[in-house]
Amino acid sequence: MSARGGIIPEPIARQPWEMLIPLFMLVAFGAAVLFSAAGGSMDPFASSHLIRFSVFLVMAAVIASFPRELVRFMTYPAYIAVLLMLVGVEAMGALRGGSQRWLDLGFMVLQPSELMKPVIVVTLAQFYSTLPVGLISSWRAIVLPGAMIAVPMALVLLQPDLGTSLAIAFGGAVVMLLAGLPLRWFIAGGTAAVAAAPLIFFFGLQEYQQRRVLTMFNPEEDALGAGYHITQSKIAIGSGGLFGKGFNNGSQSHLQYLPEPHTDFVFATMAEEWGLVGGLFVLAVFSIILRWGLRVARESRDRFASLLAAGMVATIFFYIAVNLLMVMGMAPVVGIPLPFMSHGGSSMMTNMICIGALMMVNRWNRNAPRGGLSG
Structure with missing residues (x-):
């Protein structure tokens, strides 16, 4: 026990109760x-x-x-594993309600697209944390991360699941923005998305x-x-x-x-x-x-x-x-x-x-x- 925790054991006292109590409520x-x-x-x-x-x-x-070193070490393997599960959904996924989104693992039914939402965040965080600051406005800062987002998005859209694919894109885009990519890239991307909206609506949905x-x-x-x-x-x-x-x-x-x-x-x-x-x-x-x-x-x-x-x-x-x-x-x-x-x-x-x-x-x-x- 410590002075900070008083009569409360330290492992309990150090938990973020300012978030956990509202969450429990x-x-x-x-x-x-x-x-x-x-x-x-x-x-x-x-x-x-x-x-x-x-x-x-x-x-x-x-x-x-989890220690920081373990998370960073497992980031790319986790991304590849979830990506392979998304491919597995297309090959042999369970069909429910007209959508093919689940993998039946026997002991549980898993929706890999849900895992990709947090995994894409940690993957891009790892990528940008290792990218030299001087390259943040170069093509290296957007081509590979863009592909990392686009591939799972495409696989999820095939299920089809528009909401989850947008969630993957949103989480990835926020990390890219906060990583310091030039704002003009996002403005250009937004303009292109608006221009392509009619094509996406009629041919993509x-x-x-x-x-x-x-x-x-x-x-x-x-x-x-x-x-x-x-x-x-x-x-x-x-x-x-x-x-x-x-x-x-x-x-x-x-x-x-x-x-x-x-x-x-x-x-x-x-x-x-x-x-x-x-x-x-x-x-x-x-x-x-x-x-x-x-x-x-x-x-x-x-x-x-x-x-x-x-x-x-x-x-x-x-x-x-x-x-x-x-x-x-x-x-x-x-x-x-x-x-x-x-x-x-x-x-x-x-x-x-x-x-x-x-x-x-x-x-x-x-x-x-x-x-x-x-x-």
Whole structure:
């Protein structure tokens, strides 16, 4: 024991409770919403949600104990392994709901595209931490990292899974931006993307994906068809008012008007019963977690750790932003669940890997000698 921890054992006292306590509150609140989504029952959603969180919390604690040298040594092998799993999905992946995204390993069913989200972040952090500063504005700084992002994106788009491919691109782009690549490259890339948008829409997207994009602009035009998800979600959120209809009293989810009330549209389920107050609580907790993650990135004393932490924060932020925009009808329905609240093992695994990585960098920061930023 130490003076810092008082009567609390040092291993417990040194944990980042300023992030963990809000995280526990959010997961518990999510379990309450899932309890209601199941009609007032812990099964099948709330109980498995809590079990998964407990299992992945242990996983995050294990990740947090990794030494820096091991992480850097395993980065490229991990990227290659996940890339091979994505190829394996195309060759022999399990087909579910019209999509081929999973590998049946016997003892578990794994979605490799979820693993690629944090793996691409740590891979690019490793690349840029070893790239000489003088080459940051040269072709070497963008060609290989661009390929590292583009190859898994293409494999994920074949599944097809637009939301996950965009998440991979977003996490990678944030690391590239923070690594110091010239801003003009990103402006040029954004301009090119806007110019290519019509071609991507007509020739790159599946027909159902095109309908999702068009429906976003006017869901009421086909309120019982392509616009049903967004329309019912907006009804649920709007009907909650300031304080909501009360716990376990949501009509949209209980009467099965709201599609996927336990996964993609869990925020709408929550907002109907807890109202604006509940929504603000969720946003406040997310802001606390993200702010802590950004502080971990800022306090990192080497380039690798700083880029790694910032990329993990960006990955969690992407989930949050896209899901909230989606349920409010401001983004296409792309199947991105809400972190720590939606029922689903893949998203929980990815976000807890990000949390574990942030705890790991936080431990590195705490143990690092005082000094300047290095590679």
